[in-house]
Amino acid sequence: MISLYTADYVVTQNDARDIIRNAAVAVEDGRILSVGHTDLLEILFPECRRVDLGHAVIMPGxxxxxxxxxxxxxxxxxxxxxxxxxxxxxxxxxxxxxxxxxxxxxxxxxxxxxxxxxxxxxxxxxxxxxxxxxxxxxxxxxxxxxxxxxxxxxxxxxxxxxxxxxxxxxxxxxxxxxxxxxxxxxxxxxxxxxxxxxxxxxxxxxxxxxxxxxxxxxxxxxxxxxxxxxxxxxxxxxxxxxxxxxxxxxxxxxxxxxxxxxxxxxxxxxxxxxxxxxxxxxxxxxxxxxxxxxxxxxxxxxxxxxxxxxxxxxxxxxxxxxxxxxxxxxxxxxxxxxxxxxxxxxxxxxLHEPLIGTLEPGMKADFIALDLTTPNMQPVHNIVSNIVYAATGLENKLTVVDGQELYRDGKFLTCDYEALCAEMKAIHGWEKK
Ligand SMILES: [Zn+2]
Missing domain, CATH: 3.20.20.140 (Metal-dependent hydrolases)
Structure with a gap:
């Protein structure tokens, strides 16, 4: 099944450092199939699972x-x-x-x-x-x-x-x-x-x-x-x-x-x-x-x-x-x-892994999406400036590795975070035992 992630911006980090407005990333079997304007990718992949990230920037993990x-x-x-x-x-x-x-x-x-x-x-x-x-x-x-x-x-x-x-x-x-x-x-x-x-x-x-x-x-x-x-x-x-x-x-x-x-x-x-x-x-x-x-x-x-x-x-x-x-x-x-x-x-x-680090067809589907609706991320004069100089990391609302969603909209999808916190609390003082 192809998944189509759409957002207001995609920062590709390709050789030309293309930044695409109203853009989408199509993913299948852990790989990126296509990156481009949402209108075009919707025509290319009419039968797909849609994930609309709204006022956000999709970028390489x-x-x-x-x-x-x-x-x-x-x-x-x-x-x-x-x-x-x-x-x-x-x-x-x-x-x-x-x-x-x-x-x-x-x-x-x-x-x-x-x-x-x-x-x-x-x-x-x-x-x-x-x-x-x-x-x-x-x-x-x-x-x-x-x-x-x-x-x-x-x-x-x-x-x-x-x-x-x-x-x-x-x-x-x-x-x-x-x-x-x-x-x-x-x-x-x-x-x-x-x-x-x-x-x-x-x-x-x-x-x-x-x-x-x-x-x-x-x-x-x-x-x-x-x-x-x-x-x-x-x-x-x-x-x-x-x-x-x-x-x-x-x-x-x-x-x-x-x-x-x-x-x-x-x-x-x-x-x-x-x-x-x-x-x-x-x-x-x-x-x-x-x-x-x-x-x-x-x-x-x-x-x-x-x-x-x-x-x-x-x-x-x-x-x-x-x-x-x-x-x-x-x-x-x-x-x-x-x-x-x-x-x-x-x-x-x-990491000697050539298939990560950019969003391009054929690359491994490792990407994230930063929310641009938070006060510190507005306005967007220069999206790369906002990512490096204004973001805190907590704007991130989606983490995908190898095509698998690990985190989305406040929820960890591969671990029980509350149970982890309870374990951390329980071992407090381990270094003195
Ligand atoms: Zn070290």
Missing amino acids: LINAHTHVSMSLLRGYSDDKALMDWLTQDIFPAEAKLTPELVELGAMFSLAEMIRTGTTAFYDMYMHQRSVFRAADKLGMRAVMGESVTQFFPSLTCKDAEAYFDLVRVQADEWKGHPRIRQAILPHAPYTTNPELLTKCRALADETQSLFGMHLAETESETQTCLQNFGMRPIPYCESLGLLQPDSTFFHVVHADERDMELLNEGRCAVVHNPASNMKLASGVAPIGAMLRYRIPVALGTDGPASNNAQNMVREMYMASLLQKVQNLDSTACPAQLALDMATRGGSDA
């Missing part, structure tokens, strides 16, 4: 290209501390108490927040990751994810590196061929791993046909540690280990010089910018303009809910744009269209 969704359990648990104090005094001791059940509940909450605020796909790394795979499968989201690994064993999930490699091989079989979920091999960062582990992780990505990702060049102290230990900055260090490959995505990349960016370009790697996390943890400001000049694909991510503290990509677009303007003392830096591009087309690059 936002893509959260770096997060740790289960950390919603630690939202507001520790803020306003120096990064290492925050990690060692508060976050790591609490994480030591995590169970697979808690990780799944935390993931469900973040997924609900993303579905509510217009995100359709995400790239996640954490521990007890099998629980997050289950949450994404249940709620119907698209995701790339995997178990994060460091050189410190035993970890919460694995007693040693061999156990980690076995787990990854088993999970690769479990999720092989899934229509929405793909595994990645995810060493945590250069400063929590060693060359041997990183090389083995890269080989494991090839062996299991998984993607590869890592936190990289996040802080100045990471650069200094890498220089001391290996005589190289973090990005040349990764290059020396063969980690800069076209299936690789690096999270943060705040501290990158010209040579670093040349290497990322030569490796055809994607980068994920996390403006809120970088500001909150005072990591610095990523050189987005320079990376784009080097033709490095740049996506946007929220990072985890303990360092953001939301999973709301509408907020992230706003912050990405404003941060570049103030950093460069240039109000033309990172215009609204670029912020939207990073959150859609850039996300497609970072």
